[in-house]
Amino acid sequence: MITLFMPDALHALTQLRATDLVDRFVDASAVLPPDWLAMCQQVQDALDDAQRLHVMEEFLEPRWQQCRPSQASLQHRYSDWVAHLTQRAAVSAPGRSLRQVERRIKQWAGLPLRELRIMGRSEEAFYASTTQAAQTADKPDWAQIAADMGYSDQSHLIRTTRRITGFTPEALGKGIQQHESFWAYRLWM
Structure with a gap:
């Protein structure tokens, strides 16, 4: 079971700084507060996924209500x-x-x-490609998508996507549709 937090939410909940965790695997017992470790143990000891989810919700909900920004963004991208x-x-x-x-x-x-903006633009290009493919039942027009999203050309879009994900946009789309190992990308769809 994996729980994902946006970096600012993680900081608000735990006081951990995302800069200290980027590109690293860190043992939870080395960084999380004691009450978080106790929750992790309860999740591990739970009998099934429904109980695990319940433990996490009961733990996170009051903490998030206490520290959440007063004016949350309504956008989801x-x-x-x-x-x-x-x-x-x-x-x-x-x-x-x-x-x-x-x-x-x-x-x-x-x-x-700058890197966050690049990732946001790449995400927008990916959404545009899936929307276009769904509407036309054809392969996405990567040159048009690149132009619409502000890339200098199609190869710029492909290079950026490959740098972020390790895959070309076409291979990323196929992987999301066909391979279980691409589950993390499906979270944003």
């Missing part, structure tokens, strides 16, 4: 989350220069603003 994060960083503390905002974002999210 990555680029909208980045825009919301940028807005929060700009008004959250003294020092509102662009560099200070970028430092806050990197501290909260674990990645620089």
Whole structure:
């Protein structure tokens, strides 16, 4: 069982900084507070997935209600989350220069603003390709999608997607549809 948190939510819930966890595997007992470790043990000891989910919900719900932002973003896409994060960083503390905002974002999210925007644009391109494929029942027109999403050309889109995921957009789409190992990408669909 895996639980995913957006970096700012993880920080709000645990005070862990995403920058300390990027590109690393870390033992939970080394970083999580004691009450989180107790919850992890309860999840492990649960008899079935329904009970595991119940334990996690009972643990997380009151904590999230206590620390959640007063005005949550209504958007559900990555680029909208980045825009919301940028807005929060700009008004959250003294020092509102662009560099200070970028430092806050990197501290909260674990990645620089530029990289987050690149990932958001890639996600938008992927959504556009799945929407186009569903509407036309053909292969996506990658050149048109690249132009619509602000890439310099189709190869720019392909290089960026390959850098982020390790796959071309075409291979990523096929993998999501056909292979169980691509389950993490399905979470965003």
